[in-house]
Amino acid sequence: MDSPVSPIAANIFMEALEQQPPFLDTLIVKKEDGTVKLLVYRKPTHKDQYLNYQSHHPLHQKLGVIRTLYNRKDTVVTEEEDKVEEEKKVQEALRTCGYPDWTFKKVKDQIQSVKPKKVSKKTDDKTRSKGMVVLPYVKGVTERVSRVMKNYNISTAMKPHNTLRKQLVHPKDKRDPNNTTDAVYKIPCMNCELSYIGETGRKFGTRLEEHKSEAEKVSKTVTTRAGRKESLTTTHKSAITDHVVDKNHVI
Incomplete structure (x- = not known):
């Protein structure tokens, strides 16, 4: 049997609902009929600064930014009209960061075309992964190397080999x-x-x-x-x- 909620706790909860309390990325909003809905919460200091499209990163990482924000919209926001508004906010913010319109369509198509993976009992030598290698990212070169390795069932991950942090930040002097x-x-x-x-x-x-x-x-x-x-x-x-x-x- 559930324990009863004290009147004080109930009042605190209702006052919190009136103030639209945020929780992580979620904003709880009380509607006029007494029910609640969820929106995406952004801090007042949020500046909509995401990975710039012109930065030296592989394309799948830039598309991953869009996919992450779309997934948050689909999992957090509860009402369809609010999802439409959230998607407009995401696209507006990313356009400021240089993202072209075709990237949004591409990610949408990818999300809609995802199919549940079939669990295979056996994996033959042709499909079994032979390991993973981390490649320094060089635009136009690393993608081709990755495709070649994929033909041999070798997974690849890409990382920038020359960053501003690496060039400018030296927090500690070398010790003799x-x-x-x-x-x-x-x-x-x-x-x-x-x-x-x-x-x-x-x-x-x-x-x-x-x-x-x-x-x-x-x-x-x-x-x-x-x-x-x-x-x-x-x-x-x-x-x-x-x-x-x-x-x-x-x-």
């Missing part, structure tokens, strides 16, 4: 690795496959210079047999220096 602190680092040997793994809480560049100076200092003293024999009995600061002495390798 030598200034990194609390780092785990790896130093390879030039003469064998061994590597030294170290950890430092100081700047990596400071610790690296210590490794270099000690290895160079020891290398100069082991040029003779006596110097090497003496160095083998000396305790060094790191395994890098031990490797230089023991193997006579270059780090």
